[in-house]
Amino acid sequence: MPNLEHPAYPAADLLHLEGLVPCRESQVSTLLSIFGERQHFSFPSIFIYGHTSSGKTYVMKTLLTTLQLPHVFVNCVEYFTSRLLLEEILIQLQSCSPGAEQTSPVHCDTLNDFVRLFKQAVASQELQDQTLYIVLDRAEQLREMEANILPAFLRLQELTDRNVTVILLSEIVWELFRPNMGCFEPFTMYFPDYSIGHLQKILSQNHPPEYSADFYAAYINILLGVFYMVCRDLKELRHLAALNFAKYCEPVVRGEANERDTRKLWKNIEPHLKKAMQTVYLREISSSQWERLQHDGGEPGQLKGLSAHTHVELPYYSKFLLIAAYLASYNPVRTDKRFFLKHHGKIRKTNFMKKHEKTSNHLLGPKPFPLDRLLAILYSIVDNRVAPTANIFSQITSLVTLQLLSMVGQNDQLDGPRYKCTVSLDFIRAIARTVNFDIIKYLYDFL
Structure with missing residues (x-):
């Protein structure tokens, strides 16, 4: 026995619709009850919300297309200003009639112009005898437009005196939409997540x-x-x-x-x-x-944790700053002479390994380091001379903002700020590969 039944629509169309929207039969049945028959006035505005990929957009498109109901479908992210949105609705409205000719450009600057042009379009397309549905997908973008746009869409049936229903699709609840001055309350409907x-x-x-x-x-x-x-x-x-x-x-x-x-x-x-x-x-x-x-049988890429795009988007010197910060966090201070001075002499690892250093520094976690040590390592690993300009210091601040570095202690310390590198070994190796720097040769744990 079919789950979708409505006297205004053919049983074959409803059966076909039921096969296209599995697990959303109850929501479609509710919408059909609200829509009523083609010539009946429906609810002025309907607000449908639910999480991403819960079937809101697909169900509405499939329902309106399968039952051949006149509709306009607009994505508010694509048409991000009120003028673009209103003009797109009017352009799509021109093609609602089966015998519509080539659509002509429409200029609509204000909401008053939209109401006037909307009445003309509905009259010319002979849509007075059936409900027209305007579906606004990603409707949360309406909150970024002029203050009168959302209340006007909620009362569009009253403003135009036409048989029109506005359907808002969103991922957030209606309480985050409601203006402070109040507005017409739409019929709210929730699409739950798929089990x-x-x-x-x-x-x-x-x-x-x-x-x-x-x-x-x-x-x-x-x-x-x-x-x-x-x-x-x-x-x-x-x-x-x-x-x-x-x-x-x-x-x-x-x-x-x-x-x-x-x-x-x-x-x-x-x-x-x-x-x-x-x-x-x-x-x-x-x-x-x-x-x-x-x-x-290979590995799914050499980058783990964060996306590869993050690595590419870091500026050139920011990559070296991050490498220097990682070396400062995971190498003991006294090994800096060994790694970053040309004439350091022969120093064996066993000569300055103490009891507490038998544990890997990577297991103990990153250690804080002062700013002057970070810059000293940076100057050593970069081939060309880098002046300590404001640009370098601003890049350090950007790395802290991106949470790739963290500042330790208070900002009012007299001995300068101290930092700690928060990225993983896989991440820093991927960064080092983009600048052809072999970071393993400079890590004390891998000697």
Whole structure:
């Protein structure tokens, strides 16, 4: 028995719609009840909110398109000013009629112009006998526009005296929208996050035709068992499922296991899913590079922790400052002569290793260092001469702001500020590679 029933719409369309929006039948049923029949006046404004990837945009697009309801769909991030937003609504409104001609440019400077042009557009497109829906995606951007834009959209049906419903889609709650002066209260509706059962059902629908549905469902079950605690974004999970399925099928393709041999399939895919855990949400490498690495048995990139883009965006001398800070944090003070003076003589490591230094400095954690030591190491590792200008000091402040360095103690100390480097060894090695600096040769723990 179908879950979606409404006397104003054909049963075949509702059945098709139900198949397109799995696990959102209750929300679609509520929306259909609010919309009513085509010629009926609907609620003036509807506010739909929920977390990222909870189906808000997809459900609204699918519902309006499948039932062929006249609508305008605008992303407020793309049209970020009131003029761009109002003009885009009017331009899309010109093409709502099936026999619409080439859309002409529209100039709309104020809200009064929009109301006037909106009435003309609705009359010319013969939309008076059915409800027109204006959907504003990422509606939280409306709070950055003029103060009259949001209240006007909430009361657009009253201002234009036309059968129009404005639907706001957002990731934040209505209480953060409500103006201090008050406004018309929209009908609020919440889209909850997909449960693990919902994700299993939705992702299992994308199974390749050459494999059985049960085989792909078992793979999705394994994938969710690994990633569900750290990632519940449907788009990201769908991307991960498509990326790793070929590796899951390898034992079946080679004839080493059948589709029901879950244990062998799990043992084959487990290490690759753990590698993929390191780059959830981070597009450090492309899908083709990832597949090539899986085929070659390599590691998923040499950068861990932070994205590769962060490394590239650091200025040239900031990279050397960060390297110098890392060396100052993890090398004992008396080793500076050994590493950074040309004529230091032969100094063996065992000669100045004490009992408390048998433990690795990397296990003990970073130690604070003064500013003059940081600059002294910087001048030693940089090939060309670097003057202690204001630019260098501002870059140190920027590294502190980025939390790559942390300031230790108070700012009013007479002996100058002290810092501590907070990045990991993998991170600093990646930084050093971008400037062709072998940092391992300068670390006391690796002698």
